[in-house]
Amino acid sequence: MINEGISRRGLMLVLSSPSGTGKTAIAHKILDSDPNFFLSVSATTRAPRPGEIDGRDYYFVSRARFDEMVEKGDLLEHAEFCGNCYGTPRAPVEKSLSEGRDILFDIEWQGTRQLAKAARADLVCVFILPPSLAELRRRLVLRKQDSDDVIDKRMATAESEISHWNEYDYVIVNRDLDESVAAVRSILTTERLKRVRQTGMEDYVRHTVSEAK
Numbered sequence: 434m435i436n437e438g439i440s441r442r443g444l445m446l447v448l449s450s451p452s453g454t455g456k457t458a459i460a461h462k463i464l465d466s467d468p469n470f471f472l473s474v475s476a477t478t479r480a481p482r483p484g485e486i487d488g489r490d491y492y493f494v495s496r497a498r499f500d501e502m503v504e505k506g507d508l509l510e511h512a513e514f515c516g517n518c519y520g521t522p523r524a525p526v527e528k529s530l531s532e533g534r535d536i537l538f539d540i541e542w543q544g545t546r547q548l549a550k551a552a553r554a555d556l557v558c559v560f561i562l563p564p565s566l567a568e569l570r571r572r573l574v575l576r577k578q579d580s581d582d583v584i585d586k587r588m589a590t591a592e593s594e595i596s597h598w599n600e601y602d603y604v605i606v607n608r609d610l611d612e613s614v615a616a617v618r619s620i621l622t623t624e625r626l627k628r629v630r631q632t633g634m635e636d637y638v639r640h641t642v643s644e645a646k
């Protein structure tokens with residue numbers, strides 16, 4: 434990794450998109466290839482889909498438990514989406530940032546706005562667009578994870594979600610998974626090289642100069 438060994442501040446990478454755009458596949462490819470990344474696992478009141486595992490994909494909680502987490506300030510951000518509640522547990526994020534790790538968030542625009550309010554300087558937000566709405570519906574149907582009713586509901590919200598694309602730092606049209614992953618990787622390389630994030634650079638430069646004398 435470039436500038437290896439020079440300490441830097443962790444960043445918070447947000448990926449948002451209407452569901453079915455391929456955001457989760459992109460997120461997993463990034464996580465698999467980058468051991469410094471920590472995935473923020475959200476709490477939700479939504480029922481698990483086939484194959485989803487509690488604690489890995491989400492913390493599946495009751496509405497009462499979710500409300501309690503909100504009340505106690507245990508969530509960094511939270512939002513309602515398609516009739517369910519979603520939120521980011523605060524403690525693991527704070528721990529990872531203090532360890533200098535990067536964190537990946539798969540959250541929607543309302544949550545992104547809240548994170549931007551709390552920590553704009555640490556945030557890098559990327560919006561993933563589908564090639565078209567027809568392609569989005571095709572992918573949701575192919576995924577076979579949701580009933581027709583739920584797919585209709587998700588398509589109905591997709592357009593309003595897409596309307597928030599211009600609140601993001603970067604926008605990627607996901608035509609090809611590998612190309613999109615490569616684009617996210619280059620965003621990460623650039624963002625990690627930002628001078629303000631390279632907290633160890635001052636020491637590094639000082640040493641380089643004194644060694645040269």
Ligand code: 5GP
Nearest residue numbers: 452475511512514519520521539540541544
């Ligand atoms: P899904 O039900 O398809 O897993 O997620 C629905 C939407 O909720 C997606 O856009 C996803 O990014 C978003 N989401 C998941 N977790 C969170 C969270 O903790 N906070 C917010 N604000 N949105 C979330």
